[in-house]
Amino acid sequence: MASEAIFLPAAGSVQFAIYPDGYDGARIIARIDEEVLHDRFHAADGESELVSTYDRNADSIDALATARYRENPRVEIRLRSTDFQSGGF
Template identity: 40%
Template sequence: MNCEAIHCLDTETVRFAIYPDGFDGPRIMARIADDALHNLFGASNDEISLLKACEAHFDVIEAKAVERYRASPCTPITLTANDIEASMPLAEASCS
């Protein structure tokens, strides 16, 4: 899936779009905390590194965001390191 993401300095998150029902369905906005991208994927503090980490690991991030959306469609989605760690294989989760 294509990663449509921007860094939001004010909230210290990367905001991205998901399409739970494919491109013919709704476009849902979600966020992942900068800390999660630092701690789990080794992103540095600059915007480009954060966006690259989100893009490189978007399969895991998107899957968790879609899962959260399906569980509660009316609740804003902001993922943390704890959310992502639960979805990652052990070898991948220890890359920081």
């Protein structure tokens, strides 16, 4: 499936979709902060670079977002730098 990721300048994050129960299940919207993409994944400057960096690292980012969703499906999923410090991601 093609990436659904987009950069949201006002939020300073990349928004993306995860499908915890497969593509026939619910579509959950999540975000990852721009800071994480720069610091953890070494994204270059520019909106398209942030989205490309998400795309290249989608497996690990989506895995963490899915884990957060499973912990509490009622809470917004917004991945921050602290989420990547202790999870081995």
